[in-house]
Amino acid sequence: MEIEQVYTRLPYTPTKTQIRILDVIFRTHERCIYSLIEAANGVGKTTCLATAAALLAKQGVRTTIFCMTYKQISRVINELKKIDADIKAVVIxxxxxxxxxxxxxxxxxxxxxxxxxxxxxxxxxxxxxxxxxxxxxxxxxxxxxxxxxxxxxxxxxxxxxQIILATQAYLLYDNSWKKISRFVDNTFLLVDECHNLIHSGVSVFSFTLDFESPICKRVLQKVMSRTRWSKRKLLEKLGDEESFLKNTEQEITALIDSKNNYLLWKIINEYSQIKLLWEANYERLFIRQKQCEGYLGYPEEYLNQRFRAFRGGVLVSATPGSIETYKRIVHDTPLYVEKLPAPYTKDQLKVFILNDFSTRYKERTPQNYIKVCERIFRLLGKTGNLGVYFPSYEYLNKIAATIAERYPTIPFIAHSASLVELNHYGNRVMLSVQGGREGEGSEIPGGLDMVLVVGLALPFPKSLLMAREKMYRGLGISNPEEPAYISWATQKAVQAIGRVIRGPNDKGIGILMDRRFEYRHVLKSLPSWFQSYIWRSADFEQLMRLLEV
Ligand code: SF4
Incomplete structure (x- = not known):
């Protein structure tokens, strides 16, 4: 299809960037290859995916769109409704x-x-x-x-x-893929926010060790006897899945007459989580802070098998991370990479790196937690709505506890485990976690004018990250730590700063508070469009003076 024909069939006038994205999608489809598009938040990538899928459907091409969450799928559906109310698009x-x-x-x-x-x-x-x-x-x-x-x-x-929509879990997890694969064979693939594929693929599952079912509790007792397991060792300890399933069925059947449907549902969920210990594809299991987490080192390998089912496709993200990762995923199919220019003016987004602080483990001291709290309140004097994103839930809890102790009159609202709101003289601080729901995907009510990213949030567990680094080094990659784990940390930081610009007229300030953001290999892993908004590195006092101007 000629790209000019496309404009006349749209219910909106596409921007130059959107025209380029659509062009790349159609050319990719024609050539049956894969393309990776890096484009900043707010340029309308989701609109382009919906538009392309709708127009391809008119030519008889079936498309499968994978998004991270059902909320993101809902945005695609809303765009599709505007483009063609008769299209056969289904959410599975x-x-x-x-x-x-x-x-x-x-x-x-x-x-x-x-x-x-x-x-x-x-x-x-x-x-x-x-x-x-x-x-x-x-x-x-x-x-x-x-x-x-x-x-x-x-x-x-x-x-x-004509269009199938599903969460990325259907690409990642064995049982989900088994269910969807027979329907998506030979369809054209579109993946929104594709950077999540690797993070979610490495941390295969995570659940809280807070169960009601006596059968599940018995299994968990065995699991909790150590803090880390290989899958093989754990299954030797747990015995076969069949007898677990038989026991759970008996437990549920015995409870069914109680009519306590909420409890029954909770227990059914517990079974499906415990079943993952047998069924999920993980290498290592870690028990920490009441969480049970399964990890797999190399999701690139099985994603590669899954991508073979499609007749090419396009992956989009504001922060796709290392190209090497995607080369591994598409393997022997050509990969075209398009990095779109920065869409905002220099006045719209200013990013500073603070070089007098770090969240390295040895620097996580009570004095530093106090320093972070003081900085939050000083920054709040310069802005209306401040978002603060920490490297972990543990760090967020430490800061919340420090604020509660040192500023007891400031009211707290805990919206969820990952979002705490503070109000101070009419200004508002939202405390959250990098990579958490509020760092990406969910909108913060009222928006944010300034975002402070506290620390470079390197992922866990270290042993698997080192193994990934070794794997990429073995492939001859000169900077193996970037695809192995650095890109994930910088992606989370950039996504958090992206919260300040949600529309074409928004303006905001981003602060990366960790001297490690200055390192050459870390800077290099930031998306190209984002790098053009970095004003300068400064210490906190210099930053305060710069914000006066
Ligand atoms: S419990 Fe009933 S409504 Fe719910 S998924 Fe199963 S069949 Fe459907």
Whole structure:
């Protein structure tokens, strides 16, 4: 399709950047290759993906779009509705995401228990129920009103869909991929926020060790007898999965008469989490701070197998990270890389690096926590809404505790485990975690004028990161630490600073508070468009003077 033809069929006038993105997508499709597009936040990448998928559908091309969350999928669906209200786009998802039960008549997701599969109050949809162009919430609402299961409705329609939308979990996890792969074979692939593929692929699962089920508790006792496991050793200790499943079915069946549907749903969820210990593809399991986390070192390898199913595709992100990673993923298919120029003026975004601080472990002292708190309040004097992003939940909790102790009159609102709000003389501070929900994807109510990134958030666990570094070194990569882990840390920081600009007229300031951001290899791993907004490195007092101007 000629790109000029495309403009006339759109309900909006695309910008120069959007025209370029659309052009790359169509050329990529024609050549059956892969492309990676790096473009800043707010340029309309999601709109372009929806537009391209809709226009390709008109030519009979089926597309599969993977987003990180159902919320991001919902944005794509909204764009599709504006472009073509008749398009057959379906959102597929997990039992938990698409279950219609609200725990009143029967427990949510009861169908996951084999012997109780048919006890659900919702029936199967008839073949004429077509769930096109609903996001996950709309699909659940609509299906519930009709008395049918949204999960079944979505999966029974997927074969006839022109556009399939799913979360990236379906690309990453074995069981999810098994379920979706027969429908997406030979479709054109679009991945939004593709930088999440590697992070989520390395940390395969994570759940809190706070369970109700006696059977699960017994399994966890064994798991918690050590702080780290290889999968092989753990399975030797746990025994076979069959007897666990049999016991859990018996436990649920015995509880079903209690009619405590909320408890039953909670326990069903616990089973599905514990099952991951047998079924998920992980190498190492870590138990720390009441969390059980499974890790796999090299998701590039199995993503490579999965990408072979598609007839090419486009991956987009504001912070894609190292190109080497994507070369590994697409392997023997050509990869075209497009880095789009910075879309904002120099006045819209100013980024400073503070070179008098670090969150290295040896520098995580009570004095430094106090220093961070003092800096937060001094910066708040220069702005209305300040977002502060820490390297971990542990760091966030330390700062919240220090503020509570030193500034007892300042009111706190804990919105969630990863978002704490403070109000100070009419100004607002949102404390959050880099890479957490509020660092990317979710909008902060009221927006942010300034973002302070505290520390370079290097991922965990170190042993696997070192193994990844070794793997990339073995491939002859001159800076193996960049694809192995540095890019993830800088991606989280850039995504956090991206919170200050959500629309074309927004303005904001970003502060990277860790001297390691000045290191050459760290600076190099920042996206090209972002590098052009870095004003200068300074110490905190210099920064305060610069902010006066
Ligand atoms: S059949 Fe559907 S509505 Fe019923 S429990 Fe399963 S997912 Fe929920």
């Amino acid at each position: 998802g997990s039992h938990n995401a698409l279950c219609c039960s609200d725990n009143s008549a029967t427990p949510r997701t009861i169908c996951r228990i084999k012997s109780l599969r048919f006890s659900c109050a919702y029936s199967r949809p008839s073949a004429d129920y077509l769930p096109w162009l609903f996001d996950a919430d709309e699909l659940v609402r609509e299906s519930r009103a009709k008395g049918v299961c949204a999960y079944e409705a979505a999966w029974q329609s997927v074969n006839n869909a």
